[in-house]
Structure formats: structure tokens, C-alpha cells
Amino acid sequence: MAALEPQHMTVLKKILAERFVPFLPPLLGAAKPEDQAAKQLSRAFSAFALNKLLNITPKDAAASVVDDFNDKGLDAIHYHAPTETLYLLQTKLKESEQFKQDEAQSFCTGIRLLLKQDFTGFNGNVHNRKAEIEGALDACSRIKLVVPYTGDGVSQSAIDALQVLLDDDDLDEERLDKQVDYYAAVDITRDLLAEQAYPPVHTDIALQKHAKVENPRTTYYGIARLTDLVALHKDKGKALYERNIRYFLGSSRSDVNKAIKTTLRDDPGSFFYLNNGVTAVCDEIELKGKNPSSGFRKFKVRGLSIINGAQTVASAAEFVAQHPGSNIDDAKVMLTLIKAPADGPFGKRVTKARNHQNPVQTANFASLDENQERLRQEIAHLGFAYHYRPEASATGLQAISLDEALRALASRQDDPRYAVWLKSEPARLANPESAEYQALFPATLTGVALLNAVLCHRAIRTLVVDYEQKAAARSQEKLIYRHATHVITAVMMKRLRQRIGAATVMDAAAIPGLISQPLDELRQQTFDLGRQRLLGEGPLAYFRNQGSVASFMADLMETHFALTADPTLPTLRNIDTAADAYPRKRLLDYLSGKAPQL
Structure with a gap:
């Protein structure tokens, strides 16, 4: 089972810090200051799980947390009166680790002590609630074990350890549910996205x-x-x-x-x-x-x-x-x-x-793509509004339209034809049934990656428009910037691949400073190459031709990425396979993969 994806972990931690940490019982142990924040998030994860599983308030869920030093493997104890069920939780907020045997055994130890009502070894959080817990043990009709975790599964040895507890007749506790509930990454992701979903009518x-x-x-x-x-x-x-x-x-x-x-x-x-x-x-x-x-x-x-x-x-x-x-x-x-x-x-x-x-318009039917709604929900958690359906309110810096998303994602592609289609056939990219649209919006695309791509695309286009406006009127330089804008953007976006694909949102205010110097170099290199290539042909016609753009982009990347001495390039330049989707594909793919990251 896959672990919680990094972008969802970022959102989860933000929610834990803002919504649950303020209501947690005070930390009892003398944790180092640098460790306290992480410990608080780990404790808050128990409250998050209770909040989602039982639909109780964050305050009530946080009050049920006993996670601290000497908690005997019990991270939360909550009595749900409507169902007369006592919930016992042990949670694990780790990005990649499995829930392991030693953690399960610790959980079992705490459960055995609690069922015997032996509180001597527990911490102050449990002792402060002793009367409440004793009352819950007396009143409950069912005792339910829950293991929320964010890692990539539960080890078989951990499952076996829990099963030994459940099968132990010596416990003499018929109310103990024989099935452990696991609250895993897929459940967490579902509940995070559901927060941004529209309620059924x-x-x-x-x-x-x-x-x-x-x-x-x-x-x-x-x-x-x-x-x-x-x-x-x-x-x-x-x-x-x-x-x-x-x-x-x-x-x-x-x-x-x-x-x-x-x-x-x-x-x-x-x-x-x-x-x-x-x-x-x-x-x-x-x-x-x-x-x-x-x-x-x-x-x-x-x-x-x-x-x-x-x-x-x-x-x-x-x-x-x-x-x-x-x-x-x-x-x-x-x-x-x-x-x-x-x-x-x-x-x-x-x-x-x-x-x-x-x-x-054909693009309107993108609203029927379930992937678009998932992206909207993910982006909403990041403080932005993704309007994949046309609407009058889709304005402002925090708003992202489908058209803007299409342009930003197209500029990320290694395929140079996208730079041509953006200029000559943008509707082609917006058709949900087209292969081009489906390549832009795969199921693996995350909301944070889409958002970062849009923020980078905005910053690049703003600077390129400024280059055009400052160039002399009716000059060749001005026309090159105007008609090669998608090529320039595509090359620069390749240098931002790692930042776009990160699990956190980029600082929009910092992007211009990050790209201004390399983009200015790219501007000059584009102009120099354009003067060499545009002999008797206008920039408009040149940058609408797929063969011309493929050749131009290959040479531009070779120069801008400082790859002129790369020994692999001569061989790749001579490969031209009819089976390839577009001319010079292998060369362009290789150059794209060599883009130095900013």
C-alpha cells in the first residue's frame, strides 16, 4: 500500500498545526525545542483521525489524546457515547515507514494494562482522565482498536502481534472487537479532498x-x-x-x-x-x-x-x-x-x-473529467481557486483558469509541438478526448505541481512580454520575442522542473528574482539564434512550423544548457526514426533531461 503522497502530507501537517495542536493537552516530557513541533504534529494526528472517523469536533478529538512520554503505546482514548464504543488508537505520522512489530507490541501492552484498569505505569494525561476512562470501560458495549498511519503499510509481524492480543482468551473481554481498523493514506487523502468537495444537494x-x-x-x-x-x-x-x-x-x-x-x-x-x-x-x-x-x-x-x-x-x-x-x-x-x-x-x-x-466550447467539457475536480480540491487546500468550469468570478491572482492551466502544463512538455499548438491550435489541447489533453492532465498530476507550473508560467510570460514591449517598434527583435514566446517559456520551464514538482507551493514573489538572470540570457540567445535562422522568413510563419520549432528549440537548449561539448549530441542529431512521434525526438528528449535546475 502506497504511503501518503508528499503534497498531501504537507497539507495534513498544516491542518494538524492549525486545527488540532492548539487544543492538545500540554506536553509532559522535556522534549528539545527543535523536537517539540514534530511531536505536537504526531500527537495531533490522533485527533485528526478521531475527527474524521467519528465526526467529532477538533477540540473534543484533541482532548482525547494521551500521546506523550510513558503512554504505553496508547496515543488516544475516546469514548463515543452515541455508539457506546471505546476507541483506542496508536498512530504513526511517518512519511515512508511501515507500522512495525515493536509499535504493535507496545500498543498491545497498553491495551492489556488499560483493560485491567492498571494505571500505575501511565503518564499524567491518562491519570488526569482516570475517572472518565474507568466510566467509559464500565459503560461501553464495544472496544475498538484503530491504527492510523501515513506510511506504506503495516508489517505482517505487526498484524500478527495485534491478532495474538485479539485471540487471547485470558483477557476475558468479549467487548473487544476482533477486527482492527486501519486508517491509511488512501483514507487520509479521501478525507482531505472531501473537505473541499461540494456537499450533495x-x-x-x-x-x-x-x-x-x-x-x-x-x-x-x-x-x-x-x-x-x-x-x-x-x-x-x-x-x-x-x-x-x-x-x-x-x-x-x-x-x-x-x-x-x-x-x-x-x-x-x-x-x-x-x-x-x-x-x-x-x-x-x-x-x-x-x-x-x-x-x-x-x-x-x-x-x-x-x-x-x-x-x-x-x-x-x-x-x-x-x-x-x-x-x-x-x-x-x-x-x-x-x-x-x-x-x-x-x-x-x-x-x-x-x-x-x-x-x-470544447474546453467546457473538461468539467466532466473527474481528474479536474480532484485537482480543484487539492489546490483549494493550498489557498488558490482552480476554475476548470468557465465562470464570471474566475479573476484575481489567487484564481487559476483552465486556459491558464493548459498553457502552463503545455509549456512543461518535452514535445516541441506543444509550443506550436499553443500558437496555432490551442483548442486542440483543450479537447478532453484528445491525446494532447490527456498528456497534460494525467492521473498522476498533483494539485501542487499544477499550481507551481502556473506560478512559474506567469512569471516567465510577464518578463517575456516586458522584453517585447521594450524592443524597438516594428523591429525584428520585437517580433522574435512576440512569436517565440512559447519556445522561450518552454525552455525556461525545463529549468524549473524540480521546483515545480516539489511537495510545497513556490513563493510567487520570489520567482522573478530566481529566473530573471537566466531568462535574460535565454532572451539574448533566442534573439541571436533567430537572426541566424530567420533569413527571408517572418517570425510568425517560422514559429508556427513544427519542423522549424523542433530544430530551433534543440539548438536553443544546446546553447542555453551549455551542452555544445556533450559527446552524445552528434550521434543523436543523426537519428531520425519514422516511428518517433515528432522530428528529432530523441535529441530533444535528451536535451530536456539535461536542463540545469534553478
């Missing part, structure tokens, strides 16, 4: 003149009050559109959204006839009561997600907010409720098919 929906389709999918359709959907929008926010391809684009960016607001202002009674309607999927639909006077039937729905009509509902909500005295009670809309998992293939198919009222 469970609500009631009222439909008038409804009808039902049984096969192949249970579906109800009918007339809904627009005011009901506006109220739902106000209450649930983005969670209501979790599976839609876009959030609200804003009325200023969409003629359709402007028209929606105009109709609501001038003729709300005609809204039903002028609108295409709203489509939603949900996990469950349950028929409830009917109002005889209005003819509306209530439906209880779970896991609701509007997959088409986000602009309709959000525009109406914006109109109501901007015109609080307006009355849109006469506005109705056709609503279709389909019982289907929104993240299943059928839900995605319906989403694609029904989104054609506002102009739709």
Missing part, C-alpha cells in the same frame, strides 16, 4: 402538470416555479451545479443571459415559452404529496445536480438580487429530473447533449 422540488417516463431511466418532467429554483440557487450555490459544464458566466458576457433578465423584467409570464428549460440528474427521486389548490406535486430528491440550465437559474437569481422589489412569481420553467448518477457515463452523455443554448 438533498432538497424538495415542486412540479405542476408532471409526467413520468419509466424506461430506460426513471424521469419526471413538468413545470417548476422559477422562484423555487432561485431560492435553491441562493441556498446551495455552486453545489447545485457540480456536474454542469459551466458556472454562471455573468449577464455581461452572454447575450442569452441578458435576454433572460430582460424577459423577467418585462414579461415574466412568457418566460416558460421563451426558455429551453432546465435539466437535472439525481441519485434518488421520491414522490410525495400534492397540493390540490395549485396542482403542484412535491418530489424529494437526493444528489441533485443541474446539468443544463445553470445560466437560466443563475441569471434569474442575479436579476432578483439586483431588483429586490421585482415580482417574477409568474415565471415558470420546464424542469426535467432524470434518475442517473451525474458522474456516470449516462449523466455525462446527457450533459454533453443538452448544453447548446449558450455557445459551448
